[in-house]
Amino acid sequence: MAFALKRTPSTPSAPGVHPQALWSYRPQSDREAGDAIVSNLLLHWFPAKVYKPSLDWTYSFWLGTASAALFFLLILSGLPLLFLYVPSVERAYASVKDIEYVVTFGWWIRAVHRISAHLMVVAVALHLVRVFLTAAYRNGIGRSQRREWNWVLGVVMLLLTLFLSFTGYLLPWDQLAYWAVTVGTNIASSIPYVGPQMRELMIGGREIEQATLIRFYVLHCIMLPGALGVLFAYHMWRVRKDGGLAKADREALLPLPRVEPATPTKTYTLLGVARGTAPAITSSSLEVPGASVNAVPDLTRRAIIVTLGTFALVSILASLIASPLEEPANPLVTPNPAKAPWYFLWLQEIVTDTTIKLRSFTINGAFIGGVILPGLLVGVLTAWPWLDRTSADVVGVWFARERRRQTLVFLAVLLAILALTIVGTYLRGPYWNFYWPWEAWPEIPARI
């Protein structure tokens, strides 16, 4: 067994020196459990001890971990694709077709990449919903906490995730891709004054061409994942600095159940957290024995379960769901109807409905629905921790009574987005006409 260690308690020669190179998956003592964290590069993110209820499956649903696992899986499955895909207008479509039909297991790698991307949008969005509903963007104990900044970081990371998905959407250079990018970049150009220049910068010219493909390719493979990786590392570090999940804050605020007698022998080494030798200053109920558990193995075990579970789910879905590949991009013919990827369908629905006409004065729906409304939404979301004026008692509590009103508003917005997505997905036929799914697919009038 690679993880096997001698079972006798180790005695480090000096504080901070850890005689064991490997860590035990089943530590025999608190000290060994603590040692594991310090001696392992990956585990040094984690605290030695975690507040037990914050590991509950039903508190966080481990959505952040699942998002991270998906991001990792995307990088993993993206690597072989980097070798196989050719970012050229002439060859992109054929190379994706080769990946799909010629390369051994190419279809599976592509499916894994594609499904992880979709699931990551879902997981990151749900993670944000969870954090909002538990008010985890608020500082509970306040001491050097900056949870609100981690929330802002999270919003930025959600946007990056969406852009990553969207930039990947263009790369196969099929009809779906071409028209999604046409519409997407035209939304940018609907901004007064600077819009057209912004569009030109995005697509590298006036037409969607080679320059566009290579720009989106570099964004998709280097810039956006790089930015997301850096922010992710910072996000994790902040979680650690803020004292773990918000649920732990709440516990710190609760009155002490009983006072512990002082421990006779104290140690102030880094790992003095080991029970029995810690300084007997029990400042909060968090430090009551039993309130927290060793990160190894309680936290690591769950993290591994979530990660492997995510991988398994993606692998299974990838073998069941085929990745679509439309006809090659054709700038001359727009598919009918031309639909955005599902996570942008609500926006497509909004840009359809928000063109404002006041006699001779018209504002393009692209500007209102594509720029102003989403901009406002992101703005309000970002500023929310400073707008929320409820007391610190709500931190880490699902659907806290005190926040009932904002919870309802948030859920209403969420429901609206969901409803618009459903309308866009199921109730829009040719020419974006409304129809009921049980009706026959409307006849498309003969084309010239």
Add this chain to the structure above:
Amino acid sequence: MSDTDPNSPSPTAPETDSRDARPDRRDFLLRLGIGAGVVAVGAQGAASLRALVPNVSYDAPTTVKLGAAREFPDGLKFLPDQRLYVFREGNTYHAISAVCTHLGCTVRAEALSQPETREVGGSALRLTHRFACPCHGSTYSGDGVNSSGPAPRPLAWYRLSVAPDDGQLVVDLADEVDRDFRLTLA
């Protein structure tokens, strides 16, 4: 070397002065260093961004020959490469862009069941078609005026002319014209 006494005080400045001056000089150099760094990073960033704005466009030319005028059919012809509809009625011609003014999808032409004649830009125009956009469902009447959906403006009309060398029909996609434009050939 030998003619200076290392123990004698420096002749250039008294000791008290040099002690006062030192933090100033250090401070100045520090600011200079930071400033230089900011300028360097800023300039490099600006240069990198500027490099992404193309100086040369290899886009297709905006003036395109469309073929001999008399070979156009009466009624409408769709030219996919130019995303353009060319209409002919006897010996008058006009051209309407197929690019939706909402978000740039290519609109489709639908034949009207009953052709109608309407006053467009001062002269009568026989409308045989209307246009519909597959992306968000905008519709336009046969003269390109937006009639429903999110499209904010009518479809563009472009100037048609006849090439002096070989008499082909020419469109200038950079030259938008009013809806009273007609090219009449003798």
